[in-house]
Amino acid sequence: MTSADEGRRRGRLTVYLGAAPGVGKTYAMLDEAHRRLARGTDVVVGLVETHGRAATAAQLDGLEVLPRLALTHRGSDFTELDADAVLRRAPQVAMIDELAHTNVPGTRHAKRWQDVHDLLEAGIDVVTTVNVQHLESLNDDVEAITGIRQRETVPDQVVRDADQIQLVDLPPQALRRRLAHGNVYRAEQVDASLASYFRLGNLTALRELALLWLADRVDDALTDYRRDHRIETPWPARExxxxxxxxxxxxxxxxxxxxxxxxxxxxxxxxxxxxxxxxxxxxxxxxxxxxxxxxxxxxxxxxxxxxxxxxxxxxxxxxxxxxxxxxxxxxxxxxxxxxxxxxxxxxxxxxxxxxxxxxxxTHEKARSGRPRLSRRSPLSPSRRIAGWVLGIVGPVLLTWVLSLLRDSVSLPTELLLFLALTVLVALVGGLWPAVVSAVAGFLLLNWFFTAPTGRLTVDRPENALALAVFVLVAAGVASVVDLAARRTGEAFRARAEASALASVSRAVLSGDDSASALVERLRETFTLRAVSLLERSGASWTVLASSGPDPAVRPEDGQAVLTVDDERVLALCGRVLPASDRRVLEAFASQVGAVLAQNRLRAQAEQARVLEQADTTRTALLAAVSHDLRTPLATIRASVDALTGLSLGPEDRAALVDALGESTGRLERLIDNLLDLSRLQTGSVRPVLRDASLDEVVPLAVEGYPGDVVRLDVPETLPLVRTDPGLLERVVANLVQNAVRYGPPVVVSASDSPGGIEVRVQDTGPGLDDEQKERMFEPFQRLGDTSADTGLGLGLAVADGLATAVGAEVHAEDTPGGGLTMVVLVPRAGAGA
The missing domain is CATH 3.40.50.620 (HUPs)
Structure with a gap:
């Protein structure tokens, strides 16, 4: 890649999103083309479909329109966007209609949005159009509303990634008037359209779908804006x-x-x-x-x-x-x-x-008086304040009450009452308010109730001992009560921590064990602004997973850093967490480390499995190739030597040429199967699924076989299938080739079934027992009568792998009367779309 390519910017994508056909999105796109052209921008029209609408066609006047690419497919002529011509012309802006269009085979890509992607990568701005019913995620909703399944769709992300989306909309009544006046479809189509797709309810529902889909996209943009500008107060943009x-x-x-x-x-x-x-x-x-x-x-x-x-x-x-x-x-x-x-x-x-x-x-349990623990901790500020008030005022009030009952209450009773007050203060306010209450009670008891009264002296030793014991017991009880309160708070916190860790464990057991999921759970649980999982990469750091706006890209960017292992750390951004949270945070970090280690071991195990399978395949391949490739090569060599070195008659020459052609074809089939097996094992098979008819696929798979060897029975009335026609053709061809070797004549038929469309390849050979059927799709398996077989045993393995790649299934059944029937179950068009 040249330096010019590296510095070239990516083109900007503008999408005119139509709420329904006929709202004027193509007209609006061309109107923008005229505005840009008037400003001096280099604008070309890559492709526009006017659909016979005079107003749209008039918009093309004064614009440069590039020639289309002419193609022939199945006997019919088509024109498509010539993406290569647009790239050669290299305008600043290209106008390209109908983004969801499926191209005719033979073009640059299967879908037009893929052509647009190439233009954007080349630095060309693209203005395009698409209707809401062609968005992939809305396909089922549109079918439920209109009763029509859209065959051409575009992935939502392609449109979401557009730099600008313009909604083109008309009130349903106005659109129906446009249709009735002949501004959308030809006169003979108007009545049928108004009575079916363009019913008032359909148009209203499609309009709402378009607005809701666009609102989601706008909401994403709003979230990005609030994050970029660090706006933390809520904006009520949506409920x-x-x-x-x-x-x-x-x-x-x-x-x-x-x-x-x-x-x-x-x-x-x-x-x-x-x-x-x-x-x-x-x-x-x-x-x-x-x-x-x-x-x-x-x-x-x-x-x-x-x-x-x-x-x-x-x-x-x-x-x-x-x-x-x-x-x-x-x-x-x-x-x-x-x-x-x-x-x-x-x-x-x-x-x-x-x-x-x-x-x-309100609810039926509201204010039911159900007992609950206090909302505040026993050592919270409000409880401490209440404890101090009770510890200071309580002894004074109790002294006043006891002074009124001086003649009927003895000193031991007074000591017990003051001790009970001290315990109460400890329950309410903790240790220090209770100590103050005990000291105040000692002084008041000494002054008012211990002889001689009115002085802080005690003339009797037993009274002095009672007061001393009172202070010690009060302080001890207050200490025990305070400790119990603290332990209670710690127990509640431990239970909360255990619940949080149990939540993480449930996520891991349920399969949500990615590092990103755990990082997101950590941020959510502790209400942090952002959390990042960082990995040391030399002198710098790499972000493995992050959650929240403005995540840290270095450990220094976080308010707290947790070590996961020697190479990875968690950087926490936001509020400063208390030290008491450290234990749970470390448990989260350990869990993240375990997940990373587990994923690494899983990847290594998968890699080892693939290597083991490849080694087994390579060993079997070397053993088979040493003989099976040598045989046709030897025949080819002998035939060529005979043809070039001997004087032969016409019959002998014809026989050698036939042998040469047969060996060459056998060698070609062997190499094709080897290449297909290699592609399947390396995962390089990339099917392009589209709706196709079996009567255009199956006949190509049996070309070259005489009618008395292979009989074909594929009705033209069968529903369309969803597949890659080229790969499905290879599947059927391999099955037919295998069947011809073992039991001609072979019957290839197709029929509709509840699970999809069945293609059956039926032979009259020796068949297979149940044990052989279980291993028939493994590579290098030669089953049945192989006396005349010169293959590597790859045909069924390749057929099964290609069928899986296109979403089909292959299984074997016994042919009535003897033989084997291979059944290929192909999904119908629209199934699971």
């Missing part, structure tokens, strides 16, 4: 409904309500999020979470799991990250008096949501 589920019984109600909300606007998305809380909340039963995951997937949504210290904050962070427009949350199950003490998750989500709408849904 994204996030449903917060806890695993409780109200989850099904919330999910169904969210699905109904999402269905109100076409193109909406439904996302369910479950927070693995580390704040002391009880975890939901795994079975309930699995049921709700299945429910949201059945409703067309996706299920997500995140880890968060605070449920409300985690839900809002997730909704902001996915650019959600609404959060659906259920009314709290806590009783009213509990809600009076602290706001529920729904209220806090509404406070934190900002521009995101919050939809609060």
């Amino acid at each position: 994204r409904v996030v449903v917060a589920v806890t695993g409780g019984p109200e989850g099904d109600t919330l999910l169904r309500r969210g699905a109904r909300i999402a269905q109100r606007a076409a193109g909406s998305e439904l996302l369910a999020v479950h927070v693995l809380a580390t704040d002391g909340l009880p975890s939901a039963p795994p079975g309930r979470i699995a049921e709700q995951r299945a429910l949201v997937e059945s409703l067309g949504g996706t299920f997500h799991t995140v880890v968060g210290e605070d449920v409300a904050t985690a839900v809002v962070d997730f909704a902001t990250g996915v650019n959600a427009t609404m959060i659906v949350v259920g009314v709290s199950r806590r009783s009213r008096w509990r809600e009076a003490l602290s706001e529920g998750n729904g209220t806090e989500i509404a406070r934190l949501a900002g521009a995101i709408d919050v939809h609060l849904v």
